Amino acid sequence: MRLVQILFFSILLVASVYIVSNIAVPQRVEPEPLLIIQPLAYGDLPIGGQTAGGQELNNQELNNETFDVPPTSEDSNMDIGRPYIEGGGESVSDIEPPAVIRQSADELSSVVPPSVSVVPVVEMPAVVVQEAIPIINEDEIMQAVVRVRCGKSYGSGFSILRNEKRYVLTAAHVVIDQVEVFKKYQCDVIYPRKDENGNYQEAHYRVGKILLPDETISNYQEKGIDLAVLEVIPLADKNEDLQKFPNGYPYLNYSFCPTNTLGDSMNLWGFSANLGTTITPGAFMSKFQGEIVQYEDVIGVTKKVSLEFLNGFVYLPKFDHSLDQGVFHHLTVILSNNNFSGASGGLVFDTNKACIVGVNIATLVQDNKVFGFVTNPEFGPIKEFMNRAIGEL
Numbered sequence: 188m189r190l191v192q193i194l195f196f197s198i199l200l201v202a203s204v205y206i207v208s209n210i211a212v213p214q215r216v217e218p219e220p221l222l223i224i225q226p227l228a229y230g231d232l233p234i235g236g237q238t239a240g241g242q243e244l245n246n247q248e249l250n251n252e253t254f255d256v257p258p259t260s261e262d263s264n265m266d267i268g269r270p271y272i273e274g275g276g277e278s279v280s281d282i283e284p285p286a287v288i289r290q291s292a293d294e295l296s297s298v299v300p301p302s303v304s305v306v307p308v309v310e311m312p313a314v315v316v317q318e319a320i321p322i323i324n325e326d327e328i329m330q331a332v333v334r335v336r337c338g339k340s341y342g343s344g345f346s347i348l349r350n351e352k353r354y355v356l357t358a359a360h361v362v363i364d365q366v367e368v369f370k371k372y373q374c375d376v377i378y379p380r381k382d383e384n385g386n387y388q389e390a391h392y393r394v395g396k397i398l399l400p401d402e403t404i405s406n407y408q409e410k411g412i413d414l415a416v417l418e419v420i421p422l423a424d425k426n427e428d429l430q431k432f433p434n435g436y437p438y439l440n441y442s443f444c445p446t447n448t449l450g451d452s453m454n455l456w457g458f459s460a461n462l463g464t465t466i467t468p469g470a471f472m473s474k475f476q477g478e479i480v481q482y483e484d485v486i487g488v489t490k491k492v493s494l495e496f497l498n499g500f501v502y503l504p505k506f507d508h509s510l511d512q513g514v515f516h517h518l519t520v521i522l523s524n525n526n527f528s529g530a531s532g533g534l535v536f537d538t539n540k541a542c543i544v545g546v547n548i549a550t551l552v553q554d555n556k557v558f559g560f561v562t563n564p565e566f567g568p569i570k571e572f573m574n575r576a577i578g579e580l
Contacts, residue, residue: 321541325454329379329472330437332534334389334458335417337365337374343457343533343547344376346419348438349577353419355395356564356573357532358548359407360496362415366400368497373397376419378437379472387472389458391431394420398576411485411504411517412569413548414562415532416576439534443565444542447512448479451540453521455547455559457533473530477523479537479544482509482516483560517569519544519561526550526559535561 331346335357342361346353355376365371376395379387395417397403406412419436422428459473484507493501509516521535526547535544546562564573 321539323536323538323541326381327437328439328441328534328536329381329387329456331439332379332387332456332458332472334377334379334470335361335374335395335532336377337362338369338371340364341458341460341529342531343459343529344417345456345534345543345546346376346378346436346438348440352577353436353438354398354577355417355419356546357415357417358546358562359403359413359415360501360548361532362397362400362417363404363407364497366397367404372400373420374417376417378432389470393422393436396420399572402572402575406572408490408502409488410568411488411502412562412572414546414564414569414572416573418577439543441536441541441543443563444537444540444544446515448519448537448540448544449481449510449512451479452538453477453479453523453544454536454538455521455523455526455530455533456536457530457547459525459527459533460529473527475523475525475530477521477557477559479519480522480558481520482511483507483518483520484509485517515563515566517563517566518548519563521559521561523557523559526557535559 333344333346333355335342335344335355340361342357344355344357344361346355348354362374365374374395374397376393377389378391378393380390381387398416398418403415406414421436453476455475455477456472458471459475483504485504486507487505489503489505491501491503492499495501504518506518519535521544530547531549533547535547536542537544543564544561545564547559548562549560551558551560562569564570
């Protein structure tokens with residue numbers, strides 16, 4: 188498997204809703220050099236598909252549902268009928284990561300060992316060790332995948348447990364306008380409920396406090412770390428929380444993945460901008476499938492003019508590509524059957540090892556192949572940031 192030259196573009200997925208193409212899970216392929224393309228605009232990808240529960244949907248009006256009280260953050264009255272981000276963004280064609288040249292196995296010098304006496308070898312039958320298939324409770328996982336609303340910006344996230352508190356991991360670019368422009372430090376964290384059709388849709392609003400907001404901004408703009416951590420604040424009325432969540436807010440009872448994940452199958456869950464209705468875009472959870480194909484180390488950040496954010500700029504990482512499974516890397520690259528706006532911050536989950544790959548942050552499309560970029564919470568500087576925000580496990 189040869190290394191690829193992937194030129195990243197930041198589709199910083201800030202949500203609204205489309206319908207996912209019902210495409211079969213891609214077969215294992217060797218990644219090819221990716222072309223430079225314009226940032227994906229709404230509607231660029233094919234329409235039609237499934238929700239996470241398997242129910243096929245169209246953009247149709249649904250019966251009115253009764254949910255929890257309206258959003259409780261300061262911006263709960265914001266219009267949610269359309270995406271906040273308008274326009275296709277800026278071209279990233281002038282961002283060229285340096286080429287990475289690595290020595291392949293067949294290029295290595297042959298080393299001839301000294302002569303030795305040949306001892307007859309008795310061949311034994313090969314023992315095939317079959318790995319146990321992990322048991323994964325998808326309903327349990329989806330209950331912990333949340334929608335994140337920060338003012339008019341929408342994304343996804345997932346809930347974890349630390350020191351008996353619930354926290355949500357999402358993408359920094361989902362919260363960046365809220366923190367940097369509006370100087371507000373909380374967002375709506377919206378837990379889903381499973382409807383009568385087996386689909387998960389947004390339902391239960393709670394307040395999420397953005398932790399270490401200044402460091403979140405500097406990480407994103409200076410280090411290419413696209414990660415934000417929110418603390419879920421319980422309702423003042425504990426009885427209401429107990430009625431809806433008798434066991435506490437759902438969280439992922441899985442560990443983060445080890446270093447060796449290349450070739451593993453994965454699922455991406457999030458509230459992508461292709462599922463919902465014209466009134467409630469992005470209200471349904473989506474599920475995309477694929478595999479892990481590569482890693483990226485960030486070696487710099489490029490600041491580009493962009494209309495996608497209120498400060499007028501987007502911050503794009505420069506990459507050093509890698510297939511090294513001996514260490515953790517800043518980003519994991521996935522190849523999936525789709526990846527839409529609004530799934531930014533969503534959960535990427537390794538189904539071979541039953542572990543959390545990380546936070547979905549961006550996508551790149553080439554030759555109808557959809558590549559995604561995933562922030563790895565186990566990568567050194569990112570893990571240190573998380574530990575400062577919520578404490579060590």
